[in-house]
Amino acid sequence: MYRIGVDLGGTNIAVGIVDEKYKIIAQNSTKTKRERGAKAIVKDIALLIEDLLRKTGIKVDEICSAGIGVPGAVDTKKGVVTFSNNFDFKSTELKKMLKDTTGFDFFVANDANAAAFGEYIAGSGKGSDNFVLMTIGTGIGAGIVINGKIYTGVNGAAAEIGHTVIVKDGIPCSCGRKGCFERYASASALTSMAQNAAEENTNSELYKLCGGDIKKIEGRTVFAAIEKNDKTAGEVLDKFIEYLAVGVTNIVNALQPDVLAIGGGVSAAGDVLINPLKQRVQIEDYARFCELKTIIKAAVLSNDAGIIGAAYLDLT
Numbered sequence: 001m002y003r004i005g006v007d008l009g010g011t012n013i014a015v016g017i018v019d020e021k022y023k024i025i026a027q028n029s030t031k032t033k034r035e036r037g038a039k040a041i042v043k044d045i046a047l048l049i050e051d052l053l054r055k056t057g058i059k060v061d062e063i064c065s066a067g068i069g070v071p072g073a074v075d076t077k078k079g080v081v082t083f084s085n086n087f088d089f090k091s092t093e094l095k096k097m098l099k100d101t102t103g104f105d106f107f108v109a110n111d112a113n114a115a116a117f118g119e120y121i122a123g124s125g126k127g128s129d130n131f132v133l134m135t136i137g138t139g140i141g142a143g144i145v146i147n148g149k150i151y152t153g154v155n156g157a158a159a160e161i162g163h164t165v166i167v168k169d170g171i172p173c174s175c176g177r178k179g180c181f182e183r184y185a186s187a188s189a190l191t192s193m194a195q196n197a198a199e200e201n202t203n204s205e206l207y208k209l210c211g212g213d214i215k216k217i218e219g220r221t222v223f224a225a226i227e228k229n230d231k232t233a234g235e236v237l238d239k240f241i242e243y244l245a246v247g248v249t250n251i252v253n254a255l256q257p258d259v260l261a262i263g264g265g266v267s268a269a270g271d272v273l274i275n276p277l278k279q280r281v282q283i284e285d286y287a288r289f290c291e292l293k294t295i296i297k298a299a300v301l302s303n304d305a306g307i308i309g310a311a312y313l314d315l316t
Contacts, residue, residue, distance in 0.1 A: 002058055004104060005311030006045055007111065007303070010034060010086045013041065015048040016307035017056060017063075022122035024055045024304055034087050038097060041087075043077045045219065060103070067107040067313035069114030069306045070094065073157035076316075079108040083157060085174075106198030107313035112159065112304055113150045116143020117316060118309025119261055121316035123301040128258035132251060133299060134161065136264035140182040140247070144255065150316045168245045181215035182293045187266050189235070190219045197236045205230035241273065245280035252294045253286045274298050 002025070007014040009032060016027035028048045032041065045068075053060070072084025079095020081087075098106040103140075103239040110116075116125075116133035125131035132237050140162030144151040146301045160184035163175045170179025183189060195214045198207040206225040210216040225233035252260060266273060287293055301308065 001064040002051060002062055003311035004052075005114075005307035005309070006061055006106075007114070007306030007310060008041070008045075008068060008070045009033070009072065009111070009306075013043060013044055013048065014050060014303065016304075016311070017052050017058060018311035019307055022308055022312075024307055026052050027307065028052055030233070035186075037088060038092050038094065042094070042097045042101050045098065049104070050238065058199045063104065065107070065275070065286070065311065065314040066098075066102075066104040067109065067310035068094070068098065068115065069109055069111035071111050073155060074108055074110050075156055076109055076150075076152060078106070079106065081108070083314055096151045107316075109150065109308075109310070109313050110156065111153070111316070112141035113143040114151065114242075114309035114313065115263065115301075115305040116145055116309065117150055117234075117312065118305035118307070119263070119299050119301055120145045120148075120309075121312060121315075122308050124261035124297055124299045127257050130257040130259075132159075132255060132257045133305070134248070134251070134260065134262055135299075136187055136266040137184070138186060138188050138264060140186050142143040142251070144257075148315075151304060159188075161247065161251060164247065164250060166243065167252070181243075181247040185247055187219045187264065189243070190222060190240050190266065191217060193240060194219070194222045194233070194236050197232050201232040204232035206233045206236070219266050223272060226272065237272075238276075241276050241280060245277055245284065248296070249276065249281050249284040252281060252296075256287060257294055259295045259297065261297055262301040263302075263305065267298045270298060289291055 003018045014028045014029040015025040017254050039053040071086040073082045081089040081092040119125045119133045120131045135141045142159040142161045145161045165179045167179035172232045173180035195217045205228045222233045
């Protein structure tokens with residue numbers, strides 16, 4: 001038997017067919033064009049599914065489950081997206097729309113939760129009981145799995161750790177608060193810090209790598225400069241990890257999961273990021289003297305996590 005997993009993102013819609021060993025045997029994607037609204041997006045999902053079934057030769061009755069991860073707060077029992085600031089979704093009956101259009105009875109979950117479940121069953125959280133996936137991208141998202149079940153909170157909006165405050169009266173955030181974690185430790189924050197540092201240090205490798213156009217600097221530019229032993233880039237990363245460790249330690253102190261995995265584009269830096277992060281968290285971890293402590297590691301499934309997790313949402 002096979003499963004269908006859909007990862008609905010702000011840029012792309014990714015659909016995959018997943019086997020019983022958590023392997024994606026076929027996948028396809030298209031641009032989201034989110035301004036078109038839910039009906040057009042659901043129609044595209046249906047077309048992608050039809051295309052995959054045709055190409056693989058898999059029949060409809062060989063599909064035992066289907067799921068989708070969606071940005072925003074989700075009523076998982078009803079399959080309703082109650083609110084998504086990335087899409088014009090408000091009390092959108094996505095489960096019903098997908099059923100009517102595709103014929104499949106979809107499970108619906110928040111996209112970060114779906115990705116976390118994917119990493120939990122097939123990636124960095126495999127074998128653990130309690131697991132947190134923290135995704136560092138434009139913002140900071142997270143998914144929490146407790147004893148094999150996704151923790152959604154009373155309203156489906158749990159694990160918005162990017163909007164916990166780490167600097168009182170700090171940088172204003174789009175959520176309405178000031179000093180939010182994601183304003184200091186997201187990929188966007190790293191880019192901003194690097195651009196400011198390059199502008200102040202025009203002799204640095206960081207500045208040279210962008211050809212003098214600081215707008216071209218991205219998170220990956222920082223790590224490229226560090227490979228060239230650039231002092232300025234090293235200072236930027238140290239400051240970034242300092243902020244990152246504050247937020248990660250808060251999560252560890254609150255939940256003490258078996259494993260906390262870091263995902264998103266920044267995690268591709270590997271040990272350059274993870275090792276100093278672990279060292280800082282270990283110093284501040286409330287349970288630092290306990291024999292058992294949270295293992296911090298990089299996520300391993302990359303973009304596949306959302307598809308795999310969505311495909312197996314029926315287990316949550």
